[in-house]
Amino acid sequence: MRFLSSVDLPCYPWMAMVILPLLLLLMPLTAAQLWPSCGESGDYKSNSTYEANLKLLSTTLPKKAASSTNLFATDTVGNVPNVIFALALCRGDSNASACEGCLVTAFQDAQEHCANYKDATVYYDSNPCMLRFSNQNFLATTVNDHILVIVSIESLMMNIPTRADSFKLLLFTLLNSTAQSAANSSRRFTTSRLDVNSFPTLYCLMQCTPDLTANDCTACLQPYFQYTVKYMDGKKGGRVLGTRCTMRYEIFPFFQGDPMLRIINLVSEVPAINNTTPLITVNPSPQSQSPSPVAAPPPPGAQATTKEIHGRNSRQRPLWIIAVAAPLLSIFLCVICFVVWMRRRRKGMEILHDQAAMNRPEEDALVWRLEGKSSEFTLFDLSEVLRATHNFSKENLLGQGGFGPVYKGQLPDGTEIAVKRLASHSGQGFTEFKNEVELIAKLQHSNLVKLMGCCIKGEEKLLVYEYLPNKSLDFFIFDVSRTTLVDWEKRRVIIEGIAQGLLYLHKHSRLRIIHRDLKASNILLDQDMNPKISDFGLAKIFSSNDTQGSTKKVVGTYGYMAPEYASEGIYSIKSDVFSFGVLLLEILSGKRNSGFHQHEDFLNLLGYSWHLWEGGRCLELLEASIVEEIHAAEASRYINIALMCVQERADDRPTMSTVVAMLNSENVSLPGPKHPAYFNLRVSKEDESGSVPYSNNADTICSNNDLTITEEPDGR
Known part of the structure; x- marks a missing residue:
């Protein structure tokens, strides 16, 4: 929010006599005073795609607003990273012609006074319109920003x-x-x-x-x-x-x-x-x-x-x-306007940024708390992050997540970083951002990604992580051209590392933490292919006495959500155990649970895995590149553990401490799993793809439970 305060001005007769002719010429120019507000979301280059999109928008949005009953319009032009979101509003006492003309002028004034800014807002004194455009999706919220307070002199x-x-x-x-x-x-x-x-x-x-x-x-x-x-x-x-x-x-x-x-x-x-x-x-x-x-x-x-x-x-x-009085009054007002303009040019406008006090108390409080953290946590300046990422250049883009893009950067001392940039159109708001910052800042474990610091500047909310060169787990296990880069030994280390990281969150950290969004893309890999759990925006903190919680807003990723969470909003440490089980089956098979390609007549990986387990053919689940590397007994044990983790009832699933013990105990006899959730999602027609090509003679290794399966209602 900006506050413009006009100053008391001395008026001398000679001043009016000297500048009166000039004022008569300037009178049309002073009729509509302009108040631009330029954002901080970076700038665009001349003759770029962003500029072309802006020119297109300037020809369509004024007509769209003028033709609207409410003299109001919003529009979106282009694709990321050159997308532009825009809002145009004309005053309710205006007409269509004046509205369109004002908005055409507003686009011109915005590009003149906020040259090459991707985010700009234009207000006028007497012109009947307001214009805002940005590369951030402010249309997805009702937040009232770029506030300007103007007071009579x-x-x-x-x-x-x-x-x-x-x-x-x-x-x-x-x-x-x-x-x-x-x-x-x-x-x-x-x-x-x-x-x-x-x-x-x-x-x-x-x-x-x-x-x-x-x-x-x-x-x-x-x-x-x-x-x-x-x-x-x-x-x-x-x-x-x-x-x-x-x-x-x-x-x-x-x-x-x-x-x-x-x-x-x-x-x-x-x-x-x-x-x-x-x-x-x-x-x-x-x-x-x-x-x-x-x-x-x-x-x-x-x-x-x-x-x-x-x-x-x-x-x-x-x-x-x-x-007589009307022209004299107009001239007098022009004199006042001209003198005020001269004084402001000479001394500058008095601008008070009251956003911190009135608009962003939560953000100030967060910064204040973070400044008290250890010296290992850094509050980065926006200019420092922009330099490190070359202004979030396309060449530095590592990936695009649900909460926004992630960029690679390099600090002046040579340290490589990964910067997660919260997108305004994402589902993650300031609450999730604050949650992730304050949570990860307290966590220290070799299998959790290290948060080096953050940056909070206006609309920009950035998380600065350690840079992990091998991207995420899904980059390897779901790509047939890279799957051979992760042999069984690497996969075993990854599985055990994820389990240790979850065990730390559930039991050994100072707080009991439920991640709620464990999936392959949230498992990052360092230079030695060691796993690190990331993305704690949806995590929930429990006290040591709590065992579960509930929510009306179910968030997470389809295919990894436990049934009780997806249908009733109930989450607990067993929700993470279910996600771990799905992830373990994906690592073993190289197939995604969500968007699972039909094998035989099953629509998801859980049902297909259970079908193979019951038929004593569980080793057919294994990804082809690791079949020759893994012992049949070891493979059977890992599949058994995975199916125990994805059992339909939360009470039947083991805790992560039990999972870690089972992974490390080769000679312990494991109980047979009960049927998993969603296992009966089947299609009626015959599978057209044929049998799985890498079958093994392992019928005697995989146990065949005598469990009777009852058909359940649709939608389970």
Whole structure:
């Protein structure tokens, strides 16, 4: 949020005489003052794809907004990394022609004043529109950002404290009534007027983007009342501009047409009213969504007296006074504008960044807590990360996850890093980001990825990890051209390392942690192919006494979620055990559970594995490149453990401490598994792909349970 404060300016007669001719020429230019706000999401190069997309957007969005009933439009052009998200809103009292012309100018002004910025917002003084575009998907949220507070340079003469208090009450009544009316209107737009005897008439305008709900609009406008108290006390006018909602009041009519909401209360002596008497009472009208003002009755004769004064003045005022006064007033205002502009150019605008105090208290608190961590954790500056990643260049892109892209970087001392950049359109918000930062900063284990630090700067939220050169596990086990690079010995080390990492999270760390998103792409590999569990954005922390939790918002990855979590939102350490079992079957078979290619008549890896196990043919599950390297007994034991982990009932699954013990105990007899979850997902037609080509004579190795399987309802 930015606050622009105009300064008191000396006015000398000679100044007007010198600059008057120049002002007459500049008058059209000063008619619409521009307030640009340039973002911090990097810049684009001339003649680039991003610039071409921006030019395309500048030709389509103004027409789209102008043709809309609400004079509002959003649009998205291009693909990542050159995608542009845009929002255009014209004032509700504007017309289609003025709206389109204003937005065309706005695109030009944005590219002139925020040259090559990927993120820009443009507001105007009198032009009836607002424009925002960015390479970050701000359209996915209702966050009101790029806030600008503008205050009149003139104060009302309120020398008597009671009059000042009364005016403040009147102003707040006007703002509150207008906000209610705007939020409840279909266009999210209202203008209003407040008339009170012996006080200046107040005019107000409030508007939200029409895609907001009434509650969202109210929530957007609510903080503006704080700005009014802090910056506009006793001022003749002021406004707060944001990308999602706008508020303005003045002592003169600044909008087109008649006010939609009239609040009239004529009182002869407002300061004399005691504190218990409401100056204005506003009640909602039962016939309309908009609140209908109900005025307190004026004292006898007050209304007649006021009408008489205004009526006589309007009839007796000579027309030549108006003809002379209007140009003089325009010239005087131009002088003021020009002098203010000169002073701002010379001294600079007084800009107060109040976002930290009013908009981002959580982020400040997080930074404050992280600064108290050990010296191994670093709070990186955004410029440092940009240099390390070459401004998040395409050449440095390592991959694209659900929460955003990951880039390779190099610090000045030569240390290689991996930077996870939280995308605004991702499902991960600040809560998940904070969770991941504070959680991993406390964890120390050789099988957990090391978080070196983070960066929080405006919309940018970055996690800086140690760089692991061998990418993630899925890069190897699911690609037939790379599967031979991970022989059985490497896979065994990977399996045991993942198990040790989970055991640390569940039992040996200071807190009991449920990962909730364990999968092959979240297992990173270092230069020696040792596994490291990553991505703790969805992790949950339990106390030592808790065993399970529940949520209405199920998040994770299809194919790895335990049935009780996917269907009921119940998660526990056994949820991670299930995911580990799925991952173990994938490592052994080289096949994905999600998107499983049909073998025989099964639609997922779990059902196919259970079918082979029951038929005593479990070694047919093994990936071809490791069949000759692994002993049949060892393979059978690993498959047995995997099937125990994916059993349908959570209580039947082992804990990770038991899993680690079973992996390391070659001579211990293992209990046979019960049927896994989702095992009965089958197709009715015959499998067309034939039998699995790498069958082994291992019928005597794999146990065949006498379990009777009961068909369960669809959807299990």
